Amino acid sequence: MIPAGFEYHRPGDIASAIGILQEHGDEARVIAGGHSLIPMMKLRMAEMGHLVDLQAIDELRGVEIGPETVTLGAMVTQHELITHDGLTAAIPLIREAALQIADPQVRYMGTVGGNVANGDPGNDMPGLMQCLNASFELSGPDGNRSVAARDFYEAAYFTAREDEEILTRISIPVPGAGVGQAYEKQKRKIGDYATAAAAVMVGNGTASVAMTNLADTPVWSESASTALAGGNVDACVTAMLDAIEPVEDNRGPVEFKKHVAAVMLRRAIDRAQSRAG
Amino acid sequence: MNDQTLTPEERATNLKGMGCARKRVEDVRFTQGKGNYVDDIKLDGMLFGAFVRSPYAHARVVSVNKEAALAVPGVVAVLTAEDLAPLGLHWMPTLAGDKQMVLADGKVLFQGQEVAYVVAEDRYIAADAAELVEVDYEELPVLTDPFEALKSDVVLREDLAGQTEGAHGPRKHHNHIFTWEQGDKDATEAVLGEADVVAEEMVYYHRTHPCPLETCGCVASMDKVTGKLTLYGTFQAPHAIRTVVSLISGLAEHNIRVISPDIGGGFGNKVGAYAGYVCSVVASIVTGQPVKWVENRMENLMATAFARDYWMQGKIAATKEGKITGLWCHTTADHGGFDACADPSKFPAGFMNICTGSYDIPTAYLAVDGVYTNKAPGGVAYRCSFRVTEAAYFIERMIEVLAIKLNMDAAELRRINFIKADQFPYQSALGWEYDSGDYHTAWDKALKAVDYDGLRAEQAQRIEEFKAGKTRKLLGIGLTHFTEIVGAGPVKNCDILGMGMFDSCEIRIHPTGSAIARIGAISQGQGHATTFAQIIASEIGLPADDITLEEGDTDTAPYGLGTYGSRSTPVAGAATAVASRKIRAKAQMIAAYLLEVHDGDLEWDVDRFAVKGAPERFKTMKEIAFAAYNQAIPGLEPGLEAVSYYDPPNMTYPFGAYICVMEIDVDTGEWDVRKFYALDDCGTRINPMIIEGQVHGGVTEALAIAMGQEIAYDEMGNVKTGTLMDFFIPTAWETPNYTTDHTVTPSPHHPIGAKGVGESPNVGGVPAFSNAVHDAFRPFGLVQSHMPHDHWRIWKIANGLGMHG
């Protein structure tokens, strides 16, 4: 439980952070809340010569609530997602999901940017962001670009982000009035990743469904979303079950996970529908 | 002393003696982060040790190359079995009469086994260098199933080749350790053959781990000038460790000082001797510098002592009316790569022969076969007396299985089979003499408290609703009546490696009437400093607040066998009462002299001796203490102190009735404990608040074990549950509310009638939770399903019963 040695950097702005990443290449890694990265370092599953701490970069903080779009700085903590009243009023789904992540101690440190950039299929925010059709702003040596959450995840721990890029902000379209939202998660205990989790938005003839920890990336399914938008819950569930590819682990075998996935999805749909206007 | 105005009751209250819910004196430091644990100890020039551990469960160690590690600046030494061999320390004896490799000697037998020990100037360097030790392994076939192991040609313990006799009798196979038999086999088989009804089931109690908050560790400090070794460590039995260190190392025992500082939980995990202790001692002797070793969480879960792993095949016979006539059990016990169980020497399966439980079962037979596999060694009593939780789980499941076979209510089946109050002392078919009990009273009180009939009515209605498709949740009512056997134990049949299991107390009264007491036990959270002071307060009439209790330093505390198996109160607590009474006897002589009366003319009155018939003429204990030191009393030595070494005449037999009400979601396997009622009878109650705390903690551990906690291996022998992500430790969120209750049936042979309570909640809790799960599915045809009842295993029950359409 002791990480290998590393050089610690604490840049004050995005440009210097990128500079350090450029200088050290894949020897360097950014650290946000540290609550995914530090355990990996202690297990010596992640070893890097240079750790670039983002805590001192003010540009990465802040929550902006616009009429159409909500913008979250990458360094906004999961705790802030829960306690920000304006955010909860605009997109209640974010608070509902954040409350089901880990425990308060982890949430005080863990950031939304770290959660989505991490690429761990167990993280809840990636599926949530796909459901919400968010996009991630990336800054790198070649400037800025934006990648849709639905296009971001390639495989476990592999994302569209280049090594020398930093995820700076997350933009989320505010769902229209009358769209019901729900996040449903089964876990073994507090502090556990999902056995299966479902993020659902439905209303005004639209729908979006995504699921977590049931494949090596989050799973947003267009056909499941379309089916739900058309009011066909069974078809939505069937489409989603086709899209997921759970693997056996200590939470249980594939058959169980598929069953629970369907249960979570149906419960989330029920709740979202009951909240739809 | 002008407290003549106080009534005896008021004076007794002021003492805060037995029966008082006195606040824990330890908590002042613990709640402020001011405890002093092993890892808080910092000595000048201290070095740090770290292990290189085997990634394989079974492999030959072809070579160990230390060069790269030794080249790291700050690395002082890298020890392997080759380095320890000349000292004869590459193997060590286990508590179970087997021997165990300290560092891999040619092969490894479980994942996480210690292969090399790196000593460095700080723990970061040690960890880096451990990564650089190159070990060349040659993989061998892995045996993780004890039934397979007994059939396999693969020889795990080549060192025992040709040895057909083990520490506990003949070995039947090269992977077999012992067979232990109790009771009457022929008579039991005859009863089974003739019975109206026989229920048979395999009851598996899975492998789990005590996982104390603080992991195991030590600091060894050899002073080359004085020749003295001081060993600080997380030891549940510091005196026994001193003797073992002396026997293993050849150092004279007076040159060894063992200190257990504050300990952050033990639960049996800290009873045994580990490679880390031996390597740290050797490293300190070699370097002349103190050496600290503290294992991390994964090492703790992977390599230090596990608990349970008993496959218990049972048969229970009864009449049509439900009167039990016989019990048969064959247990296959998975001990891992070395037999390092911590049991009294004559009991290789501990007190598993308490498995007739609370019931009057006239004929019984138990056989246990110990087996080697490629898993970590251990088999410790995780918050229970030796194998008592296994025994209680076995009988409480067998009762339920029998109730199903008889189509009877399980509460009623228990009631008609309980040992009756007038049968005590009760001689059990498997050899124990139960000291006291009143099971019917406790049972009736428990059933009434939870409104058992009401619960059954609600359950019946729920089943209707479920069948009608109105709900997907079932209701389970988990019953348990357990009887423990604790307080090991009489030296005539209980010893560990030849060390008799008595315990001790030494009390010194200071001239101004305060005191210090020292005992041979050691608290790991039990609150000895609080409760033992209360025993003394009641016995000698000095306020508990004026009594310091010290333990854990072998240079100052009297010899004792330590704290595990709920033995502190039954054994050290008895010694404390007896030592107190010796003091009181001398105090009586002093008082008689001071009051100019005959000894026999005095009577004890809470905190004083008073002249019979003249209560206004008295001497308080405080006055007597002062006189003991400062007044020349003819025929008496000055001073006021006493020592007692107490060898108990029998064990004590705490019991209890636990009832769990659980909601179960058949679609997800999720569970929710709606109510948990725990009635404990631990005899005389010393501190009700501490008892309640012990019960809350113990039931929470039981919840963990029954509902998810396990040490699981894959077929390659990899530990699948080596972190707290997968190894279930309940948080406040998962922990239900508990209702505690009690009856009081004192132990007739214990000086204050106390029986011990710390382990009851684990012993009673596990079957209560498990029975609740089973009970929920009983109406749908479930008979037996193995723990832990995590979501997917509960889901699997529902799935198997066709509940998912």
Ligand SMILES: Cc1cc2nc3c(=O)[nH]c(=O)nc-3n(C[C@H](O)[C@H](O)[C@H](O)COP(=O)(O)OP(=O)(O)OC[C@H]3O[C@@H](n4cnc5c(N)ncnc54)[C@H](O)[C@@H]3O)c2cc1C
């Ligand atoms: C006990 C426990 C339980 C948990 N349970 C859950 C749970 O139920 N659900 C859940 O979703 N999560 C859970 N987590 C993870 C937690 O939410 C983490 O905080 C989160 O995954 C990562 O955020 P972080 O800020 O801590 O990132 P870090 O750990 O600092 O970084 C994670 C990774 O993302 C990269 N990174 C971080 N920020 C950026 C950025 N701005 N740009 C580019 N790359 C970046 C880092 O280089 C690193 O590779 C749990 C963690 C713990 C310790």
